Amino acid sequence: MNMSMNLTNIKAIRGLLHLFYPKLCVACEDEVPVEGEVFCLMCQQALYYTDQSSKRNNEFEAHFLGRIPLERGAAMFYYRKDTPIQSIMHALKYAKKADVGSKLGAEFGKRLKREGFMNGITAIVPVPLTWRKQKARGYNQAEILAKAISISTGVPCFGDFFIKTHETESQTSKSRQERVENVAQAFEINESYKLEEDHILLVDDVLTTGATLEACAKKLNLDNVKVSMVTLAIGRI
Numbered sequence: 001m002n003m004s005m006n007l008t009n010i011k012a013i014r015g016l017l018h019l020f021y022p023k024l025c026v027a028c029e030d031e032v033p034v035e036g037e038v039f040c041l042m043c044q045q046a047l048y049y050t051d052q053s054s055k056r057n058n059e060f061e062a063h064f065l066g067r068i069p070l071e072r073g074a075a076m077f078y079y080r081k082d083t084p085i086q087s088i089m090h091a092l093k094y095a096k097k098a099d100v101g102s103k104l105g106a107e108f109g110k111r112l113k114r115e116g117f118m119n120g121i122t123a124i125v126p127v128p129l130t131w132r133k134q135k136a137r138g139y140n141q142a143e144i145l146a147k148a149i150s151i152s153t154g155v156p157c158f159g160d161f162f163i164k165t166h167e168t169e170s171q172t173s174k175s176r177q178e179r180v181e182n183v184a185q186a187f188e189i190n191e192s193y194k195l196e197e198d199h200i201l202l203v204d205d206v207l208t209t210g211a212t213l214e215a216c217a218k219k220l221n222l223d224n225v226k227v228s229m230v231t232l233a234i235g236r237i
């Protein structure tokens with residue numbers, strides 16, 4: 001064995017550790033002070049965390065009142081322009097940075113578990129993305145988040161729970177109800193899943209109108225199945 005072999009090994013091990021203990025802030029890519037932290041100090045202070053995962057009857061849950069019977073609902077951050085959450089959401093959606101979703105999903109999962117939010121939840125299900133968007137992006141960011149939440153909470157994730165059947169029309173000129181129907185027509189529940197007395201956690205990246213989340217919940221038989229929802233961010237709704 002010679003010295004260069006050892007150095008190569010050390011580099012390889014460092015490289016592996018770097019995968020598990022990211023040293024760069026997910027929002028600005030500056031160094032983070034502590035290995036394993038997701039944000040640098042500047043970004044950490046500029047983010048608006050919600051306390052929704054520890055609070056019932058919060059504004060997330062209020063958003064769905066009278067629309068669907070929701071067990072629990074929570075976002076991790078408030079979406080605010082010109083704060084790090086804007087660059088995070090942009091990275092997730094347009095910059096093909098799936099790893100940002102994995103890191104934040106893992107953080108969110110830890111928080112949800114710690115606060116008892118996951119109690120009783122039997123399955124984690126990401127909302128589906130249209131074919132067009134998934135093809136353009138290469139991945140479904142809701143699924144990236146859902147898988148990471150699954151790993152950090154130990155609750156199984158089913159990425160193929162919803163199957164797309166049609167492409168959705170553009171949503172921009174539609175009312176809220178039209179949006180829900182439009183999304184609901186675009187997919188079905190995978191027949192290989194039989195739900196009974198399950199409690200499903202639906203996952204999306206951001207809550208704005210909530211049309212996709214609402215359409216997904218309405219596909220479930222809510223007499224037999226409970227539904228909760230989480231998103232990474234909540235917009236002004």
Ligand SMILES: [Zn+2]
Pocket residue numbers: 025026027028029030039040041042043044
């Ligand atoms: Zn930062």
